Amino acid sequence: MTKNEPVRDSWRAKPAAQQPSWPDSEALTSVLTDLSTAVPLVFAGECDQLRTRMAAVARGEAFLLQGGDCAESFTAVSADNIRNTLKTILQMAVVLTYAGSVPVVKVGRIGGQYSKPRSQGTETRDGVTLPVYRGDSVNGPDFTAASRTPDPKRLRRMYNASAATLNLVRAFTAGGYAALDQVHAWNQDFVALSASGERYERLAREIDRALAFMKACGAHPDALDDVEFYASHEALILDYEAALTRVDSRGGDLYDTSAHMLWIGERTRQLEGAHVAFASTVRNPIAVKLGPGVAADEVLALIDKLDPDREPGRLSFITRMGADKARDALPPLVEKVTASGAQVAWICDPMHGNTFKTPSGYKTRSLDAMMDEVGGFFETHRSLGTHPGGIHVELTGSDVTECVGGGDEVHVDQLPLRYETVCDPRLNRRQSLDLAFLVAEMYRGEQ
Numbered sequence: 001m002t003k004n005e006p007v008r009d010s011w012r013a014k015p016a017a018q019q020p021s022w023p024d025s026e027a028l029t030s031v032l033t034d035l036s037t038a039v040p041l042v043f044a045g046e047c048d049q050l051r052t053r054m055a056a057v058a059r060g061e062a063f064l065l066q067g068g069d070c071a072e073s074f075t076a077v078s079a080d081n082i083r084n085t086l087k088t089i090l091q092m093a094v095v096l097t098y099a100g101s102v103p104v105v106k107v108g109r110i111g112g113q114y115s116k117p118r119s120q121g122t123e124t125r126d127g128v129t130l131p132v133y134r135g136d137s138v139n140g141p142d143f144t145a146a147s148r149t150p151d152p153k154r155l156r157r158m159y160n161a162s163a164a165t166l167n168l169v170r171a172f173t174a175g176g177y178a179a180l181d182q183v184h185a186w187n188q189d190f191v192a193l194s195a196s197g198e199r200y201e202r203l204a205r206e207i208d209r210a211l212a213f214m215k216a217c218g219a220h221p222d223a224l225d226d227v228e229f230y231a232s233h234e235a236l237i238l239d240y241e242a243a244l245t246r247v248d249s250r251g252g253d254l255y256d257t258s259a260h261m262l263w264i265g266e267r268t269r270q271l272e273g274a275h276v277a278f279a280s281t282v283r284n285p286i287a288v289k290l291g292p293g294v295a296a297d298e299v300l301a302l303i304d305k306l307d308p309d310r311e312p313g314r315l316s317f318i319t320r321m322g323a324d325k326a327r328d329a330l331p332p333l334v335e336k337v338t339a340s341g342a343q344v345a346w347i348c349d350p351m352h353g354n355t356f357k358t359p360s361g362y363k364t365r366s367l368d369a370m371m372d373e374v375g376g377f378f379e380t381h382r383s384l385g386t387h388p389g390g391i392h393v394e395l396t397g398s399d400v401t402e403c404v405g406g407g408d409e410v411h412v413d414q415l416p417l418r419y420e421t422v423c424d425p426r427l428n429r430r431q432s433l434d435l436a437f438l439v440a441e442m443y444r445g446e447q
């Protein structure tokens, strides 16, 4: 028995919110047995490396950019989609790196983001009530009884889809696709072609000059050809996460090898719940979402449970307060955590507190509200002398129409044109770049 066997299953004694009711427990056991011997998707050493990167974020020496789909779906796993998402995140990262003059830690909501917590257990349409869609790992989005019935075989499909996605991400990021020159050229195209491009022209020109200067100095461009890119998702379906948890051969610690970083959602962060208990057993960097209802004492208790050794990089808080609440809700939390001596990374998710439904029933978010929340996040950290450590956003590299606003404005009446998300509305490619340039201006104190 390894030193970790006693703690490994400790979470099973706690209540787990938001778990599917699998109708066939034998089928579930069979899939989990199979997954428990599957090849790990990430190496524990990479998780350690990300922890050191996140420690730099916590110390104020780096910025986190975390983004990707609200919910990945099996049918959307394609080279085009993966490449476009990656390309968008890399483009955003170049702008933020230059503006902040600090390294940007790049983490995708990718290669495992298949499970969704929901506000309601069921959905009713035209008098018919069915289980709610909980992500492709559990059931299908189509509104039929067959599609909405949880099917454990989907957990194996999630693993396969994650493996294929991460394989291509690794190929792109190590194979020269992500070269800085290339990414900057894409940004120049965006500035030239976007309606709001003029506003960003100055920043793009400055980056151009900085690159020319580096080259003139003989800075080795090869070093700029590869990027570090990490994978993350919400650790929601604990049976899946536990099946992919392995004892690290190097030191005997437990790592959840389904992703480098895992987060606990707003709906599953109960102090005595199974999600917090599970996360406390693994060494991966962990993040917890915090909504406007959280009390400062709960946040301190989360630190005690998840980061008892007060190790910078281990724990991040992703605040998602809503634009109208951020300026009131955030300061007391940041003050108390700082006073406690814990060094966590503070990340802003400007999306989940700003969702609304249009009269015709589309779930959407406006770029203005997002920027307002990011503004409140920066103001709070600047006034308290703490570090605004990063942003966490739902985005896609495709030209969808799911969020409203942006330089090439998407209007409410255009939402039906390309509303393709299976869960929450994502920023499209241009809106994501708008956001990056606007955050860059904020970082430089220009707004």
Ligand SMILES: O=C[C@H](O)[C@H](O)COP(=O)(O)O
Pocket (backbone or CB within 6 Å): 070, 116, 117, 118, 119, 120, 352, 423, 424
């Ligand atoms: O990211 C996901 C959503 O915010 C979450 O699943 C809740 O969505 P719902 O209110 O539509 O259930």
Ligand SMILES: C=C(OP(=O)(O)O)C(=O)O
Pocket (backbone or CB within 6 Å): 070, 117, 264, 265, 266, 267, 289, 290, 320, 352, 424
């Ligand atoms: C469900 C999500 O967020 P939250 O837990 O903050 O509501 C999410 O990130 O998709």
Ligand SMILES: [Mn+2]
Pocket (backbone or CB within 6 Å): 070, 071, 352, 394, 423, 424
């Ligand atoms: Mn979401």
